[in-house]
Amino acid sequence: MQLVDEKTGTVLDDFGTDDGDVPQAVYSTYLVPGLGDVEADALIAKVQEFDDIVSEHREMLSADWQTAAMARETELAEKEIRETGKVSAKRTSVVAQWATERSHVRARLNIMRDEVRALDRAAYAAIRSDVVAANGPAVERVKSAIAAYEDAVSAMARAAAEVKSAVTHAHTVQGVLRNGTVPRGSADFGHLALGGMDDNAVYEAREAVKVVKQRAARILSGGVRYVAGQEVVFSMEGGLVQRTLDAEGAAYMNQNDMDSVRLLLSLDASAVPVIGFENE
Numbered sequence: 001m002q003l004v005d006e007k008t009g010t011v012l013d014d015f016g017t018d019d020g021d022v023p024q025a026v027y028s029t030y031l032v033p034g035l036g037d038v039e040a041d042a043l044i045a046k047v048q049e050f051d052d053i054v055s056e057h058r059e060m061l062s063a064d065w066q067t068a069a070m071a072r073e074t075e076l077a078e079k080e081i082r083e084t085g086k087v088s089a090k091r092t093s094v095v096a097q098w099a100t101e102r103s104h105v106r107a108r109l110n111i112m113r114d115e116v117r118a119l120d121r122a123a124y125a126a127i128r129s130d131v132v133a134a135n136g137p138a139v140e141r142v143k144s145a146i147a148a149y150e151d152a153v154s155a156m157a158r159a160a161a162e163v164k165s166a167v168t169h170a171h172t173v174q175g176v177l178r179n180g181t182v183p184r185g186s187a188d189f190g191h192l193a194l195g196g197m198d199d200n201a202v203y204e205a206r207e208a209v210k211v212v213k214q215r216a217a218r219i220l221s222g223g224v225r226y227v228a229g230q231e232v233v234f235s236m237e238g239g240l241v242q243r244t245l246d247a248e249g250a251a252y253m254n255q256n257d258m259d260s261v262r263l264l265l266s267l268d269a270s271a272v273p274v275i276g277f278e279n280e
Helices: 038-055 064-085 094-180 189-194 197-215 245-252 258-264
Strands: 231-236 239-244 272-276
Touching: 064 094, 094 189, 094 197, 189 197, 245 258
Parallel strands: none
Antiparallel strands: 231 239, 231 272
């Protein structure tokens, strides 16, 4: 039986690997934590069982198994001759033994390969089944994570301000101790000590969260195709035009209400969307 890898076009052997290689259990489903976990665990367990058998019989399953078997036979025959003066006529040769056992192992792996494929399909179906219910919690997790990030940035800004205030205060106190007089004014030594690095760090962190919100706009909207702020190119009889969607326009686009889209964006009746630039 000859198999072909659908992605690469490579001719594969019965085990789903390049001819001559030790077999591997191949599955195509991208496993997502929290989705189809029971089916995914069953798939991984079967793949591990397959790999354990392959590991146990790796030399026997390799392309040059006969050479390895003949080497084993030579070693065993030499040992027997040294001990008894002749090769035992009662035992099966290593080559013949491996040939039979190799066929049995291959048969077992063929069956397991089919089991892996069935479990692969089951895992894929389970993920597709679970994904609808998982979308809401996934979006909320993103929102919570972004909110926690913003809180952390605010906390960092407050902490930096406290560091600057504390350093300035201590600098002033110690100046009085050294000089014996109370200064009429004092420089912001805390700001000088940090050199503005804290301001830069807070600014970069706040800009980062802005970028995350922009790039994850579709995710935060539940995975819709169009979101507010997205650039869309429309084809019309007179050529191409580009428009920026607001929340109302994005909602109409997601509802495929092109009459409302054309009216809102001042497009003629021939306008159809051809390119929607992604924020991600």
